[in-house]
Amino acid sequence: MPFVSVPPVMPPTSDSLIVARGLTKRFGDFTAVDGIDVEVHRGEAFGFLGPNGAGKSSTMRMIGCVSSPSDGSMHVFGLDAATHGAQIRARIGVVPQLDTLDTELSVKENLWLYGRFFDLPRAECRRRATELLEFAQLTDRADSIVDNLSGGMKRRLSIARSLINEPELLLLDEPTTGLDPQARHVLWDRLYRLKQQGVTLVLTTHYMDEAEQLCDRLVVMDQGHIVAEGSPRDLIARYSTREVLELRFAADGNEAAAAQLAGIGDRLELLPDRVLIYADDGETALTETHHRGLSPESALVRRSSLEDVFLQLTGRSLAD
Amino acid sequence: MTILLRIIPAGFVVRRPQRMIERHVVAYRRQWLIIVSGFFEPLFILLSVRAGLGDLVGEVSVAGRAVPYEAFVAPALMASSAMNGAVFDSTGNVLHRLKYARIYDAALATPMSPADVAMGEIGWALLRGQMYAVGFLGVMAGLGLVESWWALLALPACLLVGFAFASIGFLATTYMRGFADMDMVNTVVLPLSLFSATVFPVSAYGDLAWLVQVSPLYHGVALVRAANTGVWSASLVAHALVLLVVSLVALLAATRRVDLLLRK
Ligand SMILES: Nc1ncnc2c1ncn2[C@@H]1O[C@H](COP(=O)(O)OP(=O)(O)OP(=O)(O)O)[C@@H](O)[C@H]1O
Ligand SMILES: [Mg+2]
Numbered sequence: 001m002p003f004v005s006v007p008p009v010m011p012p013t014s015d016s017l018i019v020a021r022g023l024t025k026r027f028g029d030f031t032a033v034d035g036i037d038v039e040v041h042r043g044e045a046f047g048f049l050g051p052n053g054a055g056k057s058s059t060m061r062m063i064g065c066v067s068s069p070s071d072g073s074m075h076v077f078g079l080d081a082a083t084h085g086a087q088i089r090a091r092i093g094v095v096p097q098l099d100t101l102d103t104e105l106s107v108k109e110n111l112w113l114y115g116r117f118f119d120l121p122r123a124e125c126r127r128r129a130t131e132l133l134e135f136a137q138l139t140d141r142a143d144s145i146v147d148n149l150s151g152g153m154k155r156r157l158s159i160a161r162s163l164i165n166e167p168e169l170l171l172l173d174e175p176t177t178g179l180d181p182q183a184r185h186v187l188w189d190r191l192y193r194l195k196q197q198g199v200t201l202v203l204t205t206h207y208m209d210e211a212e213q214l215c216d217r218l219v220v221m222d223q224g225h226i227v228a229e230g231s232p233r234d235l236i237a238r239y240s241t242r243e244v245l246e247l248r249f250a251a252d253g254n255e256a257a258a259a260q261l262a263g264i265g266d267r268l269e270l271l272p273d274r275v276l277i278y279a280d281d282g283e284t285a286l287t288e289t290h291h292r293g294l295s296p297e298s299a300l301v302r303r304s305s306l307e308d309v310f311l312q313l314t315g316r317s318l319a320d
Numbered sequence: 321m322t323i324l325l326r327i328i329p330a331g332f333v334v335r336r337p338q339r340m341i342e343r344h345v346v347a348y349r350r351q352w353l354i355i356v357s358g359f360f361e362p363l364f365i366l367l368s369v370r371a372g373l374g375d376l377v378g379e380v381s382v383a384g385r386a387v388p389y390e391a392f393v394a395p396a397l398m399a400s401s402a403m404n405g406a407v408f409d410s411t412g413n414v415l416h417r418l419k420y421a422r423i424y425d426a427a428l429a430t431p432m433s434p435a436d437v438a439m440g441e442i443g444w445a446l447l448r449g450q451m452y453a454v455g456f457l458g459v460m461a462g463l464g465l466v467e468s469w470w471a472l473l474a475l476p477a478c479l480l481v482g483f484a485f486a487s488i489g490f491l492a493t494t495y496m497r498g499f500a501d502m503d504m505v506n507t508v509v510l511p512l513s514l515f516s517a518t519v520f521p522v523s524a525y526g527d528l529a530w531l532v533q534v535s536p537l538y539h540g541v542a543l544v545r546a547a548n549t550g551v552w553s554a555s556l557v558a559h560a561l562v563l564l565v566v567s568l569v570a571l572l573a574a575t576r577r578v579d580l581l582l583r584k
Contacts, residue, residue, distance in 0.1 A: 027584070086335075089429060096425070118430055
């Protein structure tokens, strides 16, 4: 029998909400997303992390069926995104990185007119709008023109608007950028509740605490590629040590100190403002530092976080 | 027909263009003065023609009949005003929604299609234009410039003019880089309203008559004028067809542009 090459077929798992294979986005000669494979399961919270320009938003836009892939395939809800865009969009909610609110309309009108785009009856749009105003804590601003809202209020309205069609899948591109800490915590709580109701969440973020709090699973993207995938805990175990020693030296002293610190712990990272030493036992590393005659201005032993994973994988800190 | 098929975007689906119109109805509830003000411009123009020009020019021959100049020019003004309204609604306003307010981005994240957006916007321009056309016709009747009930057919004629120019305007807007490019619109629209057999009969253009016939407005003027005088000829079918084909081609091209621009 002749040898037949079988294309890689993924078993059609019933709980896969998004299945992307070789997903690619090119803008002219530039490849923003370079053949990534992603699978998101029903009911989970899935995160895209990565430095600026990694291709997160481009990927989100393809999943949201507002941008067509240059290559590869994508299925959402088992429907082919290339042919069933409108049907897919009817069942998802989208919070784009930049708000696309209708600034000429009032807060309330923004909600119910958006519902009309989904063919919801007028009465139903109004009912949901009232609920969502409550959800976004904007009830007392219901009649304000959107142009006059603060940035954080607009963000909350964007998120509320994305829920008007009671989506099964919610795409959130940097949902909490621009929110004050209290509003962020409120939003995390709301997202957690949506997840408990069975809504699948896909989000991008530059905040590590957000990713650790919200995501069951995440991928780290860099230059259009996926460089790591797993749960926050997995990734920390795989790409970082148990603890990290953070040292700060007097002005401009970090680089000189780093040279003398070589060999302590598993790995050393020199940042503009501090030196990080990755070690399973931070205290021991600190003792060794003192042994070498170095006296940092401040020293802190902490547990490894996603931030460290990110740094290791992309060579950049997440806050960039 | 083959050209039409070639430019039909693969995903040309029209399901709910009326949603775009619904949005505008709500948005303009707060700006109803803008809508009302649109009635006044043609009114002033008509009154000024009545007051002065008519006496100066005397009579003009239309389809072999002598008609007072103001009855000759009024239908042309009606068609021009349909064109102006359609162009106005489908350029500046659309540019703002397309590039700055990002209203179409929001719509395209829902089941709305690019064709829904384009058709909705053009439909809105037509709706608004029809309101003004009705007003215009009423004023014409009040001034005694309407010859018969056939004049009611000027309304669908203006609808066709509006369709053609709203589609062309929308298409042109998708190529604009910013509001600076809006100047070009006036550069095109003004000569069109002057040289489309509006203020002179086409015979007055001599050897350049063919140039006049290139203007879509010329065909619209011919239709409105025929409606107003109640004099019909087979050539009117051709005039209507020209407008219809221009409208459809521009609409399809515009839809494709929205798709290209916003779903990249
Ligand atoms: N419409 C476009 N035309 C050309 N290039 C684009 C376009 N959109 C994105 N890009 C490029 O694609 C790359 C990825 O952009 P993308 O917005 O997906 O990054 P990101 O990961 O979301 O970044 P950020 O964290 O800054 O939001 C960038 O280099 C960007 O310049
Ligand atoms: Mg982004």
